Amino acid sequence: MKQKTTLITIFSLVIILAIILFFHTEEPPAKAVQPRGELSAEINKLLTSEPILDGALAGVSIRSAEDGKLLYEHIGNTRLQPASVLKLFTGAAALSVLGEDYRFTTEVLADGKMNGGTIEGDLFLSGMGDPTLLPADFDEMAKRLKSKGINKVAGDLVADDSWYDDVRYSEDLTWNDEHQYYGSQVSALTASPDEDYDAGTVIVNILPGKKGKAANISLEPETDYVKIINETKTVDSEGEHDVKIEREHGSNSIIISGTIPAGAQKAREWVAVWEPALYAGSLFKKSLEDHGIKVVGKIKTGHAADTMAKLISHSSMPLSELMIPFMKLSNNGHAEVLVKEMGRVVRGGGSWEKGLEAMTSELSRLGIDSKTLVLRDGSGISHANLIPANEITKLLFMAQKEAWFPVFQRSLPVPGVKDRMIGGTMRNRLKEANLKDRVAAKTGTLTGVSTLAGYVETSSGNTLIFSIMLNNLLDDREGRKVEDQIVKILARY
Known part of the structure; x- marks a missing residue:
C-alpha cells in the first residue's frame, strides 16, 4: 500500500510538472524584481547621487541574454521617450516583415x-x-x-x-526640423548626395572667400534644383566662425548667412530639399x-x-546592407521609409498609419506587449513616442531567436571604433581598451532625452541586455555620461 501511495505521489508530481511546462512560454518574465546584490547597489547609488539626474526620470532595465530573466529594473514598466532607440523596434519589425534580402x-x-x-x-x-x-x-x-x-x-x-x-512629414515633426537632414521629406522617389544615404538632401560646402567678401559656396551634387542666397562674409582669421543655414518653408531657397574666418577649413552641412x-x-x-x-x-x-x-x-542594396547606415548612423529617413514600406506590403497602403499598424502587429508576434507602446513614427524623432525600458530589453532578448538576428546585431554601433560604418554613433564613446568588442548598442537623443540600449559582455564572459532611458534632462548630452557609467558597471559584473 505504501509503495502504491508513493507511485501515486510521483505520478501526480509528473502531471503537475507537465502542466507547468505546457503553459510555460519562451517570453521572458516581465514582472519587476527588487534590486539586489552588488549590481543593483552600484546602479542605485549612481542614479540617486548623480546631479545630472536631479528632476529627471531614469528608466533602466537589465536582463540576462541567456534566459531573459530580469536582473534589475528602475521604473522599468514606466513609458518614457525612447528617441532613436525606437529604431531597434523599426529595424526588427522590418527584418521580420520584409526579410533581410528585401530590395527597393x-x-x-x-x-x-x-x-x-x-x-x-x-x-x-x-x-x-x-x-x-x-x-x-x-x-x-x-x-x-x-x-x-x-x-x-x-x-x-x-x-x-x-x-x-x-x-511628407510625420505628424509631430516641427518646422524647425524641416530643413535639417534628419527631418527630410519622406517620398517613394528621392535621392541621396553621398553614401551616408541621407535621402532628400544636398550637401552645402562653405569655404572662406577674400577678406570682406562672401564665402565660396558649392553643392554636392551639383544641381540647380536649389537656389543659394549667399549672405555670408569672410572676416579676419581671428574672427568668429558663425554660419547659419536655413531653407525657406515651401521652397528650395537656401539662405546662408553669418561670418567665416579667413583660412578656416571647409564647413559641410546637409540640407533637406522641398519635394x-x-x-x-x-x-x-x-x-x-x-x-x-x-x-x-x-x-x-x-x-x-x-x-x-x-x-x-x-x-x-538588400535590407541586410541598408541596416548598416540606417542603424549605425541613426538615419531617420530610412526608418520612416521602412515603416511606409511595411504598410504598403502588409496593409496595402504606404502611409504612416498603415505602416505603424503593420509594425505593431509584427512586434506583438515577436513577443512585445504592444499595449504598452505609443508609436507615432519609426525614427523616434517625435516626443510623443513612449516605450517602457523593460519592453526594450525584452525585444533585444526575443530578437536573438530570429534567423535575421546576425544582421540586426551587426547593425548596432560599436563603441570606440573610428570607422563610421562600424562605430557609428558610438565611435567616440567607451573607448577604454578593456571594453573593446564587448558592447553593441543603439543611441538616442532628443532635446532633454538621452537613451542607450544593447548588449554588453561581462567580465565573466556572459552577455547582459540593457536599456537606459533618461528623460527630462536639462542637458541631454550630459546623459551620455550616466549611460556610459552604467555600461561600465555591467561590464565589470
Missing part, C-alpha cells in the same frame, strides 16, 4: 512609342521607396537607356512617387543630358500607368 526598385517607363531614337511621349521615373539612390545610379540608368538607342524624349520627364502617400521627387527627377534629367539624351519637355510629377512600357529597372 526604381523603374523607368515610356508613355509613347519609340520612333527612331526618340520617345514620342513622356518618360517616367517611378520610385518605390529606395532611399539609397545616388547621382551615380542615375548616370547608370541613363547609360542603359542610351544603349537602347534612345537619344531624345519628346515629352516631359515625369517623377512618380505614388508608391507611398503624399504625406524630393522633383529633386530626383532633376538629377536624372542631368544624367540623361550628360549621356546625350535630350528631354524636350519639363520635369513634373505624375502617376505611371500599368500599361506603360518598362524600359529598365534598378534595384537597391
Whole structure:
C-alpha cells in the first residue's frame, strides 16, 4: 500500500510538472524584481547621487541574454521617450516583415512609342521607396537607356512617387526640423548626395572667400534644383566662425548667412530639399543630358500607368546592407521609409498609419506587449513616442531567436571604433581598451532625452541586455555620461 501511495505521489508530481511546462512560454518574465546584490547597489547609488539626474526620470532595465530573466529594473514598466532607440523596434519589425534580402526598385517607363531614337511621349521615373539612390545610379540608368538607342524624349520627364502617400512629414515633426537632414521629406522617389544615404538632401560646402567678401559656396551634387542666397562674409582669421543655414518653408531657397574666418577649413552641412521627387527627377534629367539624351519637355510629377512600357529597372542594396547606415548612423529617413514600406506590403497602403499598424502587429508576434507602446513614427524623432525600458530589453532578448538576428546585431554601433560604418554613433564613446568588442548598442537623443540600449559582455564572459532611458534632462548630452557609467558597471559584473 505504501509503495502504491508513493507511485501515486510521483505520478501526480509528473502531471503537475507537465502542466507547468505546457503553459510555460519562451517570453521572458516581465514582472519587476527588487534590486539586489552588488549590481543593483552600484546602479542605485549612481542614479540617486548623480546631479545630472536631479528632476529627471531614469528608466533602466537589465536582463540576462541567456534566459531573459530580469536582473534589475528602475521604473522599468514606466513609458518614457525612447528617441532613436525606437529604431531597434523599426529595424526588427522590418527584418521580420520584409526579410533581410528585401530590395527597393526604381523603374523607368515610356508613355509613347519609340520612333527612331526618340520617345514620342513622356518618360517616367517611378520610385518605390529606395532611399539609397545616388547621382551615380542615375548616370547608370541613363547609360542603359542610351544603349537602347534612345537619344531624345519628346515629352516631359515625369517623377512618380505614388508608391507611398503624399504625406511628407510625420505628424509631430516641427518646422524647425524641416530643413535639417534628419527631418527630410519622406517620398517613394528621392535621392541621396553621398553614401551616408541621407535621402532628400544636398550637401552645402562653405569655404572662406577674400577678406570682406562672401564665402565660396558649392553643392554636392551639383544641381540647380536649389537656389543659394549667399549672405555670408569672410572676416579676419581671428574672427568668429558663425554660419547659419536655413531653407525657406515651401521652397528650395537656401539662405546662408553669418561670418567665416579667413583660412578656416571647409564647413559641410546637409540640407533637406522641398519635394524630393522633383529633386530626383532633376538629377536624372542631368544624367540623361550628360549621356546625350535630350528631354524636350519639363520635369513634373505624375502617376505611371500599368500599361506603360518598362524600359529598365534598378534595384537597391538588400535590407541586410541598408541596416548598416540606417542603424549605425541613426538615419531617420530610412526608418520612416521602412515603416511606409511595411504598410504598403502588409496593409496595402504606404502611409504612416498603415505602416505603424503593420509594425505593431509584427512586434506583438515577436513577443512585445504592444499595449504598452505609443508609436507615432519609426525614427523616434517625435516626443510623443513612449516605450517602457523593460519592453526594450525584452525585444533585444526575443530578437536573438530570429534567423535575421546576425544582421540586426551587426547593425548596432560599436563603441570606440573610428570607422563610421562600424562605430557609428558610438565611435567616440567607451573607448577604454578593456571594453573593446564587448558592447553593441543603439543611441538616442532628443532635446532633454538621452537613451542607450544593447548588449554588453561581462567580465565573466556572459552577455547582459540593457536599456537606459533618461528623460527630462536639462542637458541631454550630459546623459551620455550616466549611460556610459552604467555600461561600465555591467561590464565589470
